Amino acid sequence: MSDIIRRDPRAEWIARNRLHPLHAAMQPAQHSWMGPNGVIRKNPHGIGFIGPNGIKRIDRSGAQQGGATKRSAAVEVQLPLHQVPAPAFYISVVPDMVGGRLSSHDRDLLGLAHQLAGKDGAVLAVVFGEHKESAFATAGVDRLLVLEGEEFSGYAPEQRVQGLRAVDNQFSPRHWLLPDSRSGGGELGRRFAAALGERPATRVWQVKDQECIGRAGAGLQDLARPVARLILAAVECAEPVSETRHEALPVELSTTVARSLSRIEDLGAVAVDPAAIPMAEAEFIFSGGNGVKDWGLFHRTAQALGATEGASRVAVDDGFMARDRQVGASGTWVTARVYVAVGISGAIQHLQGIGACDKVVAINLDPGCDMIKRADLSVIGESAEILQALIAAVEAYRNEAKRDAA
Numbered sequence: 175m176s177d178i179i180r181r182d183p184r185a186e187w188i189a190r191n192r193l194h195p196l197h198a199a200m201q202p203a204q205h206s207w208m209g210p211n212g213v214i215r216k217n218p219h220g221i222g223f224i225g226p227n228g229i230k231r232i233d234r235s236g237a238q239q240g241g242a243t244k245r246s247a248a249v250e251v252q253l254p255l256h257q258v259p260a261p262a263f264y265i266s267v268v269p270d271m272v273g274g275r276l277s278s279h280d281r282d283l284l285g286l287a288h289q290l291a292g293k294d295g296a297v298l299a300v301v302f303g304e305h306k307e308s309a310f311a312t313a314g315v316d317r318l319l320v321l322e323g324e325e326f327s328g329y330a331p332e333q334r335v336q337g338l339r340a341v342d343n344q345f346s347p348r349h350w351l352l353p354d355s356r357s358g359g360g361e362l363g364r365r366f367a368a369a370l371g372e373r374p375a376t377r378v379w380q381v382k383d384q385e386c387i388g389r390a391g392a393g394l395q396d397l398a399r400p401v402a403r404l405i406l407a408a409v410e411c412a413e414p415v416s417e418t419r420h421e422a423l424p425v426e427l428s429t430t431v432a433r434s435l436s437r438i439e440d441l442g443a444v445a446v447d448p449a450a451i452p453m454a455e456a457e458f459i460f461s462g463g464n465g466v467k468d469w470g471l472f473h474r475t476a477q478a479l480g481a482t483e484g485a486s487r488v489a490v491d492d493g494f495m496a497r498d499r500q501v502g503a504s505g506t507w508v509t510a511r512v513y514v515a516v517g518i519s520g521a522i523q524h525l526q527g528i529g530a531c532d533k534v535v536a537i538n539l540d541p542g543c544d545m546i547k548r549a550d551l552s553v554i555g556e557s558a559e560i561l562q563a564l565i566a567a568v569e570a571y572r573n574e575a576k577r578d579a580a
């Protein structure tokens with residue numbers, strides 16, 4: 175195993191959250207403390223560990239003490255397993271799986287599905303085509319149905335509706351949940367509703383007391399209605415599952431899905447200039463701050479990565495970036511899946527603007543700055559050196575892919 179210290183943001187979050195059932199387990203063991211009269215007290219029994227044969231061992235090399243005083247974020251949190259051996263009913267979720275992985279919107283939906291499933295129901299996730307996700311179990315999936323086949327890949331809403339109809343016939347879910355998103359769920363949900371002849375509840379942000387509440391009137395009003403069978407839910411419709419682990423048992427369709435006579439031909443993705451994407455919609459943002467010393471290199475790196483450029487207020491005020499690129503409280507609030515902050519300290523006004531980003535990568539000289547605390551992955555060092563290394567890595571990766579394709 176490599177010696178690189180990897181952070182576990184989930185374990186850190188549990189350690190901070192006093193209401194979490196596993197909070198106590200994630201605290202560092204306290205071996206000495208200040209007594210009421212100012213004298214340091216030690217607990218000699220707290221030192222050491224229980225060996226494999228049940229005998230207490232003390233490691234005097236110092237390595238264990240060093241590790242024990244730090245909160246061990248690397249400790250694997252073993253969450254209680256939630257099992258539903260014989261589900262009384264199913265709640266079906268069709269995640270967007272942008273990039274082959276569950277998005278935070280998908281996870282919110284799985285949280286909502288568990289609210290509706292209670293103890294007796296099982297959450298059935300229906301996934302199309304190949305995926306790269308390995309965390310279905312901790313995201314709350316009790317049963318996993320993968321509909322494979324090239325007919326489902328790419329933009330194939332008609333074929334996917336056929337697949338969902340086959341799932342509906344076999345499992346008769348009590349509710350269907352789809353993300354009301356632009357990444358596919360919004361359209362698929364509406365097409366599926368039309369195929370079933372159901373009236374879906376759209377832009378739902380809360381399901382409570384047998385009612386679902388959705389946004390209406392250009393987002394200015396709430397519309398409450400009895401819980402619909404088909405729910406197209408908005409982001410943050412529920413808390414994602416965080417306190418249980420699930421079985422994610424694979425299930426299969428007993429029938430084959432009929433091929434639809436497609437009236438749509440998928441001509442593939444269209445190349446878009448990342449600079450032309452509005453900041454609020456960009457999925458991958460490469461942002462520069464006061465720690466960027468070579469702006470030419472910064473632009474070259476953003477281009478090599480195919481990312482949309484962003485900036486801190488200082489970078490904008492100093493004239494290195496346009497005002498419409500400013501991220502933060504007095505700039506744009508962004509929702510990128512990946513946000514790379516180069517030489518940005520993480521002032522509260524900047525962090526407010528990236529609150530909804532999925533993964534944050536920080537490049538900074540100062541390991542103690544707030545951006546590093548917020549980041550999921552940090553690279554400590556001189557920004558120019560790191561950006562050069564990044565360009566070299568991207569080029570090497572592309573060349574290798576070209577060689578493999580040739």
Ligand SMILES: Cc1cc2nc3c(=O)[nH]c(=O)nc-3n(C[C@H](O)[C@H](O)[C@H](O)COP(=O)(O)OP(=O)(O)OC[C@H]3O[C@@H](n4cnc5c(N)ncnc54)[C@H](O)[C@@H]3O)c2cc1C
Pocket residue numbers: 462463464465466467485486487488489500501502503504505506516517518519520521522523524527537538539540543555556557558
């Ligand atoms: C009302 C109000 C609204 C504001 N709104 C916004 C807003 O919308 N957006 C916003 O961003 N700010 C906003 N600010 C400003 C904000 O408070 C900060 O001043 C600003 O975000 C700091 O920008 P910075 O992180 O780029 O610069 P700094 O705070 O100067 O940080 C530079 C960082 O770069 C690192 N660094 C330095 N040299 C290198 C190097 N060679 N390699 C790698 N790292 C290096 C440093 O360690 C430091 O962490 C607002 C402030 C106010 C008062």
